[in-house]
Amino acid sequence: MLQLNVKNESSRLRAVVLGSAVNNGPTPSAAEAYDPKSLEHILAGTYPVEADMVAEMEAFNTVFEKYGVTVFRPQMIENYNQIFARDIGFVIDDIFIKANILPDRERELDAIQYVIDQIDPVKVVRPPEEVHIEGGDVIVHNEYIFIGTYKGSDYKDYITARTNMQGVEYIKNLFPHKIVKEFDLVKSKIEARDNALHLDCCFQPVGNGKGIIYKSGFREEADYMFLVNLFGKDNLFHITRDEMYHMNSNVFSIAADVVVSEKNFTRLNNWLRENGFTVEEIPYAEIAKQEGLLRCSTLPLIRD
Numbered sequence: 170m171l172q173l174n175v176k177n178e179s180s181r182l183r184a185v186v187l188g189s190a191v192n193n194g195p196t197p198s199a200a201e202a203y204d205p206k207s208l209e210h211i212l213a214g215t216y217p218v219e220a221d222m223v224a225e226m227e228a229f230n231t232v233f234e235k236y237g238v239t240v241f242r243p244q245m246i247e248n249y250n251q252i253f254a255r256d257i258g259f260v261i262d263d264i265f266i267k268a269n270i271l272p273d274r275e276r277e278l279d280a281i282q283y284v285i286d287q288i289d290p291v292k293v294v295r296p297p298e299e300v301h302i303e304g305g306d307v308i309v310h311n312e313y314i315f316i317g318t319y320k321g322s323d324y325k326d327y328i329t330a331r332t333n334m335q336g337v338e339y340i341k342n343l344f345p346h347k348i349v350k351e352f353d354l355v356k357s358k359i360e361a362r363d364n365a366l367h368l369d370c371c372f373q374p375v376g377n378g379k380g381i382i383y384k385s386g387f388r389e390e391a392d393y394m395f396l397v398n399l400f401g402k403d404n405l406f407h408i409t410r411d412e413m414y415h416m417n418s419n420v421f422s423i424a425a426d427v428v429v430s431e432k433n434f435t436r437l438n439n440w441l442r443e444n445g446f447t448v449e450e451i452p453y454a455e456i457a458k459q460e461g462l463l464r465c466s467t468l469p470l471i472r473d
Contacts, residue, residue, distance in 0.1 A: 177374070382408070416462035
């Protein structure tokens with residue numbers, strides 16, 4: 170049995186689900202796009218091709234092998250995008266929470282059922298239908314659980330609004346001993362530079378007490394200030410609108426001092442190194458065209 174344990178974003182990783190780009194299917198039509206960044210690349214004819222995405226994910230897998238991490242991959246679904254494992258489930262403490270994702274993507278959960286079968290069934294939960302929550306919106310930070318949501322009255326009109334307030338309440342009830350703090354995120358169906366698809370698209374803790382943040386990803390300045398006050402402004406790396414668009418906050422921690430990052434994130438990677446991190450740089454710019462990056466591709470199961 171897998172003894173799940175995830176209490177934060179940066180303790181030493183031992184086991185993870187890494188998505189797959191194999192047999193990814195044809196470029197979607199504009200009508201099939203789930204987010205404005207994918208739509209932008211579909212219309213421009215620059216949507217990523219399978220061979221490039223497979224190569225990027227294998228580079229990620231190689232880093233996991235280097236650090237002795239146990240890696241599970243989803244079973245292949247023909248002609249289907251299975252890159253973003255974070256969307257379909259997440260672990261808090263020792264509980265695996267199945268996400269209520271867009272109905273079209275239910276098969277992605279089936280493809281990791283062999284992993285879920287290795288978890289104590291008592292530790293696997295599925296929220297009721299009205300609860301919307303995706304792993305990219307959930308960040309565990311020791312006694313805190315941070316959750317990205319969208320509080321606009323037009324929530325139902327936004328395919329980019331993935332976690333609702335019922336999702337926040339569900340997590341509060343499931344983890345009454347934790348401090349659950351929700352963040353109202355900026356959403357856009359048409360401009361990827363103004364769309365925080367998930368919380369990890371505009372904020373993520375790294376190391377011990379540091380983080381990456383995009384101020385304009387939060388609809389309320391008070392939400393941004395909460396994080397500034399908690400972490401300290403000097404401990405936060407502030408990314409620009411363009412860096413947010415390229416997914417600079419969506420790196421992935423293998424340990425408190427080891428971060429996997431995209432090789433083109435020059436400013437961020439220099440800051441990480443200056444702050445004592447080992448930065449494992451890999452190419453991931455093609456996958457980034459789908460408004461997801463390294464954290465989105467992973468579903469951590471066990472950390473120290």
